[in-house]
Amino acid sequence: MKHLVIICILLLTISCRGQNEVKNIKISIEILQKEAIGKDVQLVDVRTAKEYNIGHIDDAINIDISNKEKFKEEVSKLDKSKPIYIYCHMGGRSNRASKLLENKGFIEIYDFSGGWKTWSKQ
Numbered sequence: 001m002k003h004l005v006i007i008c009i010l011l012l013t014i015s016c017r018g019q020n021e022v023k024n025i026k027i028s029i030e031i032l033q034k035e036a037i038g039k040d041v042q043l044v045d046v047r048t049a050k051e052y053n054i055g056h057i058d059d060a061i062n063i064d065i066s067n068k069e070k071f072k073e074e075v076s077k078l079d080k081s082k083p084i085y086i087y088c089h090m091g092g093r094s095n096r097a098s099k100l101l102e103n104k105g106f107i108e109i110y111d112f113s114g115g116w117k118t119w120s121k122q
Contacts, residue, residue: 024098024109029119032057032085032112042084046071046097047116057087057112057119065097072104080105087112087119 027035036043037058045052045060052062063074065088078084084106088094091113098111112119 022102022107022109024102025111026091026113027085027110029112029114029122031110032087032119035110036085042078042082044075044078044084044086044097045116046086046088046093051089051116055116055120057116060087065093065100068100071097072100075101075104075106078106080107083108083110085110085112087115090115090117 043058043060045056045062046065048064048066049062063071065071086094086097094111098109101109
């Protein structure tokens with residue numbers, strides 16, 4: 001019985017090592033500029049199309065979080081194995097979006113919590 005318990009513990013330990021740990025990190029404007037701007041990354045503006053058309057960061061694509069089902073459908077077309085950078089106006093919607101992305105299987109999520117409001121002031 002003792003050996004069976006040890007074997008079970010070893011199997012659980014080994015099986016957990018292969019799983020990807022999700023990174024869901026809030027980032028500053030400095031980190032966004034350094035790691036995403038001008039680079040080939042998945043940069044997503046989760047604001048409305050109207051807000052996006054007024055102005056957006058770099059070559060961000062627009063996937064509006066206000067329609068949750070459409071948002072899930074659109075982000076499913078992105079590469080879950082690559083980092084994704086998201087932002088909204090001030091951080092509320094991108095926070096909701098980051099949780100949905102995590103549930104959709106994205107493993108590296110960077111949420112620029114300062115959002116368009118901070119970006120547009122620079």
